[in-house]
Amino acid sequence: MIPSQTKxxxxxxxxxxxxxxNRLGERFIESTLVFCGFISIFxxxxxxxxxxxxxxxxxxxxxxxxxxxxTGTTWQPQIKLFGVLPLVMATLTTTVIALLIAxxxxxxxAIYLSEYASVKLRSTIKPTLEILAGIPTxxxxxxxxxxxxxxxxxxxxKDVVEIYNTASAGIVMGILILPLIASMSEDALxxxxxxxxxxxxxxxxxxxxxxxxxxxxxxxxxxxAAIIVGISxxxxxxxxxxxxxxxxxxxxxxxxxxxxxxxxxIVRVSGGDLSYDSxxxxxxxxxxxxxxxxxxxxxxxxxWVVRKLSEVK
Amino acid sequence: MDTxxxxxxxxxxxxxxxxxxxxxxxxxxxxxDHKITALIGPSGCGxxxxxxxxxxxxDLIPSSHIEGSITFHGMDIYERxxxxxxxRRHIGMVFQKPNPFPRSIYENVAWxxxxxxxxxxxxxxxxxxxxxxxxxxxxLWDEVKDKLRSSGLSLSGGQQQRLCIARAIATRPEVILxxxxxxxxxxxxxxxxxxxxxxLAAEFTIVVVxxxxxxxxxxxxxxxxxxxDHDRSGILVEHGNTPQIFTNPVDSRTEGYITGxxx
Numbered sequence: 001m002i003p004s005q006t007k008x009x010x011x012x013x014x015x016x017x018x019x020x021x022n023r024l025g026e027r028f029i030e031s032t033l034v035f036c037g038f039i040s041i042f043x044x045x046x047x048x049x050x051x052x053x054x055x056x057x058x059x060x061x062x063x064x065x066x067x068x069x070x071t072g073t074t075w076q077p078q079i080k081l082f083g084v085l086p087l088v089m090a091t092l093t094t095t096v097i098a099l100l101i102a103x104x105x106x107x108x109x110a111i112y113l114s115e116y117a118s119v120k121l122r123s124t125i126k127p128t129l130e131i132l133a134g135i136p137t138x139x140x141x142x143x144x145x146x147x148x149x150x151x152x153x154x155x156x157x158k159d160v161v162e163i164y165n166t167a168s169a170g171i172v173m174g175i176l177i178l179p180l181i182a183s184m185s186e187d188a189l190x191x192x193x194x195x196x197x198x199x200x201x202x203x204x205x206x207x208x209x210x211x212x213x214x215x216x217x218x219x220x221x222x223x224x225a226a227i228i229v230g231i232s233x234x235x236x237x238x239x240x241x242x243x244x245x246x247x248x249x250x251x252x253x254x255x256x257x258x259x260x261x262x263x264x265x266i267v268r269v270s271g272g273d274l275s276y277d278s279x280x281x282x283x284x285x286x287x288x289x290x291x292x293x294x295x296x297x298x299x300x301x302x303x304w305v306v307r308k309l310s311e312v313k
Numbered sequence: 314m315d316t317x318x319x320x321x322x323x324x325x326x327x328x329x330x331x332x333x334x335x336x337x338x339x340x341x342x343x344x345x346d347h348k349i350t351a352l353i354g355p356s357g358c359g360x361x362x363x364x365x366x367x368x369x370x371x372d373l374i375p376s377s378h379i380e381g382s383i384t385f386h387g388m389d390i391y392e393r394x395x396x397x398x399x400x401r402r403h404i405g406m407v408f409q410k411p412n413p414f415p416r417s418i419y420e421n422v423a424w425x426x427x428x429x430x431x432x433x434x435x436x437x438x439x440x441x442x443x444x445x446x447x448x449x450x451x452x453l454w455d456e457v458k459d460k461l462r463s464s465g466l467s468l469s470g471g472q473q474q475r476l477c478i479a480r481a482i483a484t485r486p487e488v489i490l491x492x493x494x495x496x497x498x499x500x501x502x503x504x505x506x507x508x509x510x511x512x513l514a515a516e517f518t519i520v521v522v523x524x525x526x527x528x529x530x531x532x533x534x535x536x537x538x539x540x541x542d543h544d545r546s547g548i549l550v551e552h553g554n555t556p557q558i559f560t561n562p563v564d565s566r567t568e569g570y571i572t573g574x575x576x
Binding site (some may be wrong): 052118119193195196197198200202203204205206209213217291 | 368370398399401402403404405406408410412413414416425428429477480481484486516
């Protein structure tokens with residue numbers, strides 16, 4: 001206690017001492033930031049509204065039956081057959097193929113970079129991955145058409161592999177989402193505290209034991225998030241499938257045949273001459289809405305998975 | 314100065330480098346079996362570096378290298394043919410900040426036992442019993458026996474550190490290295506760790522790094538005082554019986570440190 005200081009403050013000053021101040025600048029910045037925070041919600045709501053508005057005539061049309069829409073295997077809007085399964089099937093085929101490529105290699109790259117690579121190698125591989133992520137998808141599309149497809153045709157025979165096929169599109173899509181999964185997974189692994197690795201090594205764990213039984217389990221929610229973001233990206237990817245997977249909805253399980261994905265179909269049909277307010281036009285929004293719900297439920301699933309996995313085992 | 318003939322671990326003329334920087338310079342010290350040896354000294358004197366060299370934890374730092382020899386059971390642990398993983402299985406470590414795995418209390422203790430090839434054999438404890446034994450030894454059993462399945466991270470800091478000790482002893486090491494095991498804990502938790510260390514000394518050889526001189530005086534049998542040389546590398550000033558170091562140090566630098574004149 002310094003007596004000279006307490007003496008200086010008389011009663012009039014004390015009443016002012018702790019008075020609420022009006023900080024205009026701070027309030028301005030805060031309200032700007034609140035606005036920024038809500039932008040994402042506005043945009044999402046706007047998109048759902050627009051999709052719903054345009055899709056409503058399709059869903060309410062007499063030609064539409066939900067059961068037939070979801071289970072029908074023919075998509076022929078000209079003759080009022082709206083079975084979305086061929087498109088969904090093609091989307092799932094390309095997505096699964098893409099994931100078969102991207103998940104093992106992506107996570108493998110991530111584990112290598114975060115646990116094994118020397119500083120020097122890491123500083124070469126990471127930027128290369130980022131370049132891979134920066135290539136426009138149309139280039140990937142032509143890469144599929146002009147390299148992967150011919151390669152598959154040589155490998156499996158020209159009579160087995162069609163010129164347009166979902167396998168080629170899926171493989172290249174896998175290469176496209178590989179850097180995304182690798183980079184997110186690497187972040188998740190790198191975020192595992194050093195102290196946990198030291199704990200494992202201090203107990204006499206080998207590098208493999210440390211990596212697979214401590215680091216990966218500790219990063220599992222981040223890895224799951226990376227995979228699910230990759231799936232969402234694969235489902236929504238358009239350019240590669242539009243170029244390489246084929247034009248024309250076809251219900252097939254054979255990845256060497258051409259088939260049209262949901263996104264590929266939307267792109268092709270909306271690129272042609274299509275009159276507004278026709279049921280064909282509105283059906284595209286129906287597909288879009290379905291696509292939207294697929295990715296939305298995936299994101300919700302991912303949050304659930306991440307929460308489940310972060311719980312103690 | 315070297316009053317011990319041979320110890321559990323013998324450190325001879327050891328210098329440790331991080332890149333070009335020499336963190337520890339020409340240290341020779343013997344760690345006696347079933348005793349607690351405390352390494353004390355001011356910040357940056359290389360005591361943690363020296364401790365981490367005893368079970369090759371410094372190998373994890375790419376730029377580090379070591380000169381001299383450290384022998385365990387007469388075998389140089391830095392020899393080419395030696396597997397650092399095996400070294401760490403015999404010489405365990407407890408760290409400054411409690412670092413339990415984000416798993417259940419049970420799994421934390423069982424983990425170390427499992428990777429060290431714990432197998433159920435006739436006449437030997439089962440894994441459940443072994444976890445219990447280790448938790449009892451770490452003076453944690455009574456506090457956690459009803460919540461073995463809850464997260465190790467749900468415990469208090471002092472409990473977490475005792476869990477880490479239980480995890481370390483579950484691998485059946487001969488030596489336990491402790492790097493400032495109580496510096497992140499409150500005084501009561503610290504006292505419990507110190508009591509625990511005294512109990513564990515009956516079964517294990519313990520080397521503890523501490524900057525807390527009272528702790529070294531309370532807990533250790535032998536004390537080694539390190540300080541920084543003019544070139545900022547750590548040197549061993551003297552070591553001997555703890556009472557002797559604290560009441561009758563040979564070197565004026567030791568006296569200066571323990572009487573609080575510097576450091």
